[in-house]
Amino acid sequence: MLGACYYPEHWPEDVWATDARRMREAGLKVIRIAEFGWARMETAPGIFHWDWLDKAIETLAAEGLEIVLGTPTAAPPRWLIDLHPEILPVDRDGNVRKFGSRRHYTVVSPKLHEATRRIVTAMAERYGAHPSVIGWQVDNEFGCDDTVFAWGDVDRAHFQSWLKAKYGTPEELNRAWGNEFWSMQVTRFEEVELPAGQVCAINRATQIDYMRCRSDAFMDYFKLQADIIRAHSPGRFVTHNAMGYSHTFDHFEMGRMMDLASWDSYPLGRMESLLVSEEERIRWARTGHPDISGLQHDHYRAVGQGRFWIMEQQPGPVNWAKWNAIPEAGMIRLWTWEALAHGAEAVVYFRWRQCPFAQEQMHSGLLRPDSEMSPGGREAAIVAGELDALGSLPETTKAPVALVFDYSAAWVLQFEPQGHDYDIRMLLIRWYEAFRKLGVDVDIVPAGQSLDGYKAVIVPVLPIVSEAAHAAFATAAAPVLFGPRAGSKTGNFAIPDSLPPGPLLQGLMPLKVAEVESMRPGLEEKVTGVVQGTVRRWRENIETDMQVLARFSTGAPALVANGSHHYLAGWPEPDLLEDLARMLLAKAGISPLDLPEHVRLRRRGNLVFAFNYGPQSWTVPVSEDALLLGTRELAAYDVACWRE
Amino acid sequence: MLGACYYPEHWPEDVWATDARRMREAGLKVIRIAEFGWARMETAPGIFHWDWLDKAIETLAAEGLEIVLGTPTAAPPRWLIDLHPEILPVDRDGNVRKFGSRRHYTVVSPKLHEATRRIVTAMAERYGAHPSVIGWQVDNEFGCDDTVFAWGDVDRAHFQSWLKAKYGTPEELNRAWGNEFWSMQVTRFEEVELPAGQVCAINRATQIDYMRCRSDAFMDYFKLQADIIRAHSPGRFVTHNAMGYSHTFDHFEMGRMMDLASWDSYPLGRMESLLVSEEERIRWARTGHPDISGLQHDHYRAVGQGRFWIMEQQPGPVNWAKWNAIPEAGMIRLWTWEALAHGAEAVVYFRWRQCPFAQEQMHSGLLRPDSEMSPGGREAAIVAGELDALGSLPETTKAPVALVFDYSAAWVLQFEPQGHDYDIRMLLIRWYEAFRKLGVDVDIVPAGQSLDGYKAVIVPVLPIVSEAAHAAFATAAAPVLFGPRAGSKTGNFAIPDSLPPGPLLQGLMPLKVAEVESMRPGLEEKVTGVVQGTVRRWRENIETDMQVLARFSTGAPALVANGSHHYLAGWPEPDLLEDLARMLLAKAGISPLDLPEHVRLRRRGNLVFAFNYGPQSWTVPVSEDALLLGTRELAAYDVACWRE
Amino acid sequence: MLGACYYPEHWPEDVWATDARRMREAGLKVIRIAEFGWARMETAPGIFHWDWLDKAIETLAAEGLEIVLGTPTAAPPRWLIDLHPEILPVDRDGNVRKFGSRRHYTVVSPKLHEATRRIVTAMAERYGAHPSVIGWQVDNEFGCDDTVFAWGDVDRAHFQSWLKAKYGTPEELNRAWGNEFWSMQVTRFEEVELPAGQVCAINRATQIDYMRCRSDAFMDYFKLQADIIRAHSPGRFVTHNAMGYSHTFDHFEMGRMMDLASWDSYPLGRMESLLVSEEERIRWARTGHPDISGLQHDHYRAVGQGRFWIMEQQPGPVNWAKWNAIPEAGMIRLWTWEALAHGAEAVVYFRWRQCPFAQEQMHSGLLRPDSEMSPGGREAAIVAGELDALGSLPETTKAPVALVFDYSAAWVLQFEPQGHDYDIRMLLIRWYEAFRKLGVDVDIVPAGQSLDGYKAVIVPVLPIVSEAAHAAFATAAAPVLFGPRAGSKTGNFAIPDSLPPGPLLQGLMPLKVAEVESMRPGLEEKVTGVVQGTVRRWRENIETDMQVLARFSTGAPALVANGSHHYLAGWPEPDLLEDLARMLLAKAGISPLDLPEHVRLRRRGNLVFAFNYGPQSWTVPVSEDALLLGTRELAAYDVACWRE
16 A cells, blocks of 8 residues: 655644545555654653644544554654753764754663653553554664764763673673783773774774664664553554665564564665666666665565565655656656565655755655645556555565575674675675576575575675574575675674684585685686686685685686585676576576566566666566556556566 | 055064065055954053054055055954953864964954954054055955854854844744754754754754854954944945855855955966866866956956955965966966956955965965065066056946846755755856856846846846845846746745745746756756757756747756746756857847857956967957057967957 | 794683794794783783783793794773873864774873883883893884874973973074964963864974974883883893884984884785875785885885884785785795895794784784684795795895985975875885886985985985985985975975075075976976976976976976986976986996886895796896796796895
8 A cells, every 4th residue: 555754743734634635535545644743742741732643643534544653752852852961962073963953862861761751652642542543653764864873971881781781791791802902901891982982993893792782772762662552552563664775773683573664765865875886876867776675675574574664755856865866757656566566565655745844845745845746646646546456465475585684794894894895785786686687586584584495595795693594504495605704703703713604604514714805996806617707896715625616717716515505705796696696596496587687577476567667668578468557568667567 | 556465574674665665666556464463463452562563554655555454353362362262163073173373263252352343443543544554454364264154152152142133932933944844843042053963964944044144243243343444544445355256154245344345366276176177177277267267356346346356366376275386477467457357456466475484385475485576476567567558447337248146045055955066156157157258248246136237147046036136137128047946945945835936936937846856977968949958967847838948858848938037947068058148148139259268358448358368379359559458369378458 | 034923812821832833833033922911911000910921931932932022002901091091192173082992092191101111111120131032122003093193181281391392482482483474473382282173274383393292202202111121121122113104203213212123014905095006006906016115124224224124024914904905825925035135134924823803803814813824824934944045144235326215304295295196105106116127226315314325316305404414415426316395494394595495405506496386187297308208296497507407398497407416396207207217327327127017126235136026927137046046937926036
């Protein structure tokens, strides 16, 4: 189903009813409200004002719209900051980050927790049982604008407590971190500094523990709110709207506390920061790269253990990227269908009407500021009609390929890239793209989860291998391919005694990584053997008696195998990735399709969807009359659907 | 007339008389002194030392030189800072900007005002009536080195007072700014933070109000000094030496308090930061782009309501740019004549003698540190002779083309560029250049000023349209062309209810801007119709029944007209700019000249000047004997002049 | 001889004996220990723990290994910081740089000195007379990670005292610095601010004095430790391990307090920051540029007045560069022999075994973390064998060419580059390379030291010319060539009254530099005459009656001579550098060799070494049987040696 984000507090009350009617007429079913309204809800501790929200909810409900309520904790009001200035986060340089935008809190502040408990309890008590309220969104975009971390006294004390709980004694902390290295030993937990502002390199063990500590703190904060909501709002889902391509806390772990996951999809806005090739940035400037959303849809389907929403969908040009293009005509519809094809239960556009004032006035909506439908609004209404015609969509089924990911991989690479351009987001997109260009669906699977039922498994990078992850790899029936750096770190961020890939993976693949190299731009190695192609950015010298499937031009092993377990000793460029994907698909008995660069397919149950990201048309491989959506000659930026 | 900046305090007293004699012999008529001499003038509160300045003034006067006195407030002495450390400005991160260079004050400091009143009164009383003193320069280069803004307690309190005076109540402030947006409402003015250091995007309404507040504070500070000077120094002009290409306060508004405007012209130094094309930076490295000074001459002529000086003219290589070239031989003379051709009443070189010590020792002067004439000094002396020969120059007359500008346009684009490369300085230079390459003079006209008498009017960008500006556009007899983003904001930095270009301009041009796009490098749209060319960086989808004069390749309107009012829906590249300029000139009945890229003309009354910025010669379009300056085959870097 | 850096505290005691045995077996003779072990040595003021170090020393000594002891002051322990937080350095923004890595002290802290005296005395008393201890390293890498400077209260007070000692009165300070310039005069030394955080440009005289002050402070700190050590450890050398290409204190001056110099050689790690050409970065990515180490070997031989060690030698990939390549097979051996050929007495690899935990876990060692020999370890063992076979190496003799350098040159160019790319490290490498590519050895000679015995002298840049330097130039028998900016500043960082090159050099070369230009990329001037080639980045207009040997295309003098003294008026590109080198060699009667780009020669006494940095072989110019090392067809990355 489709929906929109709505801020009644931004508009005169006398337009609410018209808005609600037009939402219904456009085919929207669900409206998210209230997420930034704290200052209007509570004007002093415990002094609540619900009349406006009562009325807004009634107005929407009167049109049969369902409601997702956002808790407003991403925007603590001025009076709360005045009462407890220690809620404000402190930046790495020790400066307080000021009131005047949003997310101005450090998540570990006890005063924040106290105020959160009060407002969320009040909201949940008042609206939890409202028949139109179907779900809750906790806070908004945890981590946006570098707000996972904070560096003040409260944060240091919290970290010290966390460490004490983890390590028990300073001696154990010193040992785990290797503090002997530069006389960094502490004798009391109170002596541990936060990892910022040191003279030179910081102990990576400290860095990853601080990341874990902050990730845990967001688990606590989510749970604090979710528990209150669930106590007062039975039967409603609880979720959080995550940002895609963000690795600053463990979304899988939070997902296990959610009824369903959701994420905010801005395919154009994210382009400038993600893809390094200037050609791709230009080519996909008005569509987004064809895999940029799909990868995240599949990722958050995993976060939600099969269930996810798009809680914010880009409806047109936005305001926050370096450049903000107008999507090609058709793209709002295409993105919407793509999310649905990947299993989204709902696509909620951000936002209903473009807001003419304040920070996001250049962010489009389904309506323009003059209340006319925007092009995106018209496309959304088309999808709504198509959805009604199509009836309920089938369940998503397991994809043939599993891409294994763990947040700790992002953390290790952040703190120790070793090569300047070892960007995990690039790596994931490229691996995903390699299969998607061959017409194959991919599931993202958290490391440690069973790999049963998959036909091929790729592990692009997994420095820290847990027992559970090892068990899943060991028992996988499918071929498993590990990228370089697998098992290269212990849980304490150290090199394993037996060298990478560490004792667990060495049980599956008897090899040692003897030496690694990060390669500057301009350096590359050619790979030949059962796969051909190019390695850039990273290569390893490995020692092994395993079967060598491909070698570097130096003769050193590039790809080795022990039964179904494969190890790749370099960062694969697209030519090598394609060969690797074809090799795995061949082993899995899957026939690849040779799709053009601008076309993607995705199955949902027995439905197949095709998406045309390019200006050229594409001939759909079924007859015209089999099509539920689209035409055989699939037009530019158009969508097709047929039953398989 | 010509002059120089002189710092007697930098030299032994025994060379002053020789310097003064040599100034006179070089043909200089006016000397600016005293602007950084506060520490020598006043050594404790109210303890003044005038003997050295008395003597310096007498020495200059004895050679018949006229004197402009600079008030020394750009360099508060150490003892004043020790007494009142709160005078020091605080940077965005909360760090105090230290004593040890210049401009180390926040302009709103009451203690600064008190000390300013004391020193300026003392100076004005002592020298205001001196017969050789002809004018005063208040302070030096307001805003240089990011000194318009400051971020300390005194600045926050001042801003809060300013807001209270503007808005009256917090409720009205909240409404005007749209503080509802993210629960940013305040209940007391004391709760308003300065717009820096927030967690993420800051309300644009706050930003532009802080800009206005600081601009107003500089008005107050100028007026404080000007009022004192005028009370004690009747008949002398009061001015301020502005930096060109600086938009951090409203120079037009300050200009209305001045008897004449002045600005500091450094054609080479400014090149690196202004023009994005690397080819242009190389091509004009030793001359400056041919329009870089001209545009500012015309701008400050508007600031001074017809009267302006060059208070500092680059005399050779400088010290502060990324690279500091030696101007081509002839350029000091060329720049000087160019300023005069644009109407300058005086060109004052910075500085008389290169100072061998301290911060600017690599900045050349008319004399080298060894007191020999520099090449620039020799060229200045040539101009002095030519000026004497030519007699007094005629009055400047109105140009055929008006380029309308308002400082609020720079502020809107600074806080909301929406596209990373939407640089207003580039935009203004390109528009100006388009006409100048066709031999046409251009006046800069403040928005809101009458456009009577102009034959064509261009408005490159004007997001906020005042009633007065609208009235001028409505009553203009000439064709008026608005660039994109015209009328796109209300005075409170919001999108107009009726969409851009807003109700006032929509009265002249019935159109709505439905959607806008900033275009990343690599994207462009072709325009065809009565004009042809390329749009980059920005394009708009407009809805209108107006006449479509040109369209994008998509068919969307690119240039529309309603009678004499034209609207352009994209950022024009030079090819399109040339066509637009030719179209407007044709409508205005003006025949363009096809000048080579390196030649510019400029009329002053009935005199025509030609400037050759290139290494190739150019044949002047009059006979040899008509020439008052130069030769028919105008040599590289040479100047010609004839009577029209 | 060869050695390794060893950290017994990082490993279980039960492996120490094995490690020591394997060190001996690998041919190592000397082991550096203890440099970061303060926290283990002293756990509270005066509470020492020597048992572990006693045992480590005995274990090494038992295998006949000699020991260099590092004082541990680069890593003050936590308890010391807790007792005296003022030891921590403060950064330019006023933030304290925190405990948790290393070098977290400001060198002028009295409490640091007190604690240093205690720990160094205790160490020296305990181990000073141990028969296996042959030398001491004071601290570690002074200045690493921007730790020469600090900006706190203690630093300001120290600077003020230093200034008082230098200038006596505020009046004299004001005069020397030219504080009159912007009313910067002080009346008490307590009013002087540190040169950071000012509003705009800082007085260069202040900047260079603060550099001198900090340099002096490191002299004091070195001397504090060296005096204690010498009192208790007679007959042992005292040194400091410097970073190459670092100019933040005067290494020559410190060298005069040392028994021998040492430096840390990381040929690959330094590449990314040093050479601007992307082609060179790629070409030499796995070897280092052929002159990058040689220049520093020769430099530190000068620092040590003929004696130097490599105290840390890169043994394989490192962890701290932007990209970290694996050296080509053979390079560890090549680098080692190269250091020896340039006169190193010992090459000590950093480190014995790669440490699997903490900050440097990706830094290779002679052993891998699993205690297997790394490729670098194997190459080191080969060199050890070759060294034994070759017997003791002859003394280094004087090179034919002297390259004169002074640290003040780096300081002047840092504070006043005037052109953005005037990088002294590039300039020195290019001059050095020009001679080295012609097969000629080069000595680095501190300005002011006698030039007797040299056949050619080059002075790439020397803005401040001392009396002693002048005397050496005046009495040199060889041709001397000065690059631009020679003598361009007085000791107080001012332009000389007589213009550059100042009165002293003008006595040797009657010329005046009338004007200078820094040239942006894209500008160049061709030089023709007795030398040909290109000038970029910088050119000067000089006035002189000296003989003009070459001119710019403008006709202006580019190279002039007065007898044996030559002055070059621009930054020479490699083509011009080659011609200049050939010209000087011709005057010196030296026949150049035309080596390929990838081959270098170096003489040590009567031994000639050849180094092949490229993948192609090279035919050695002696017969096979004359070779002590290598083969006539010198293989890629191989070394040859023969007796001359």
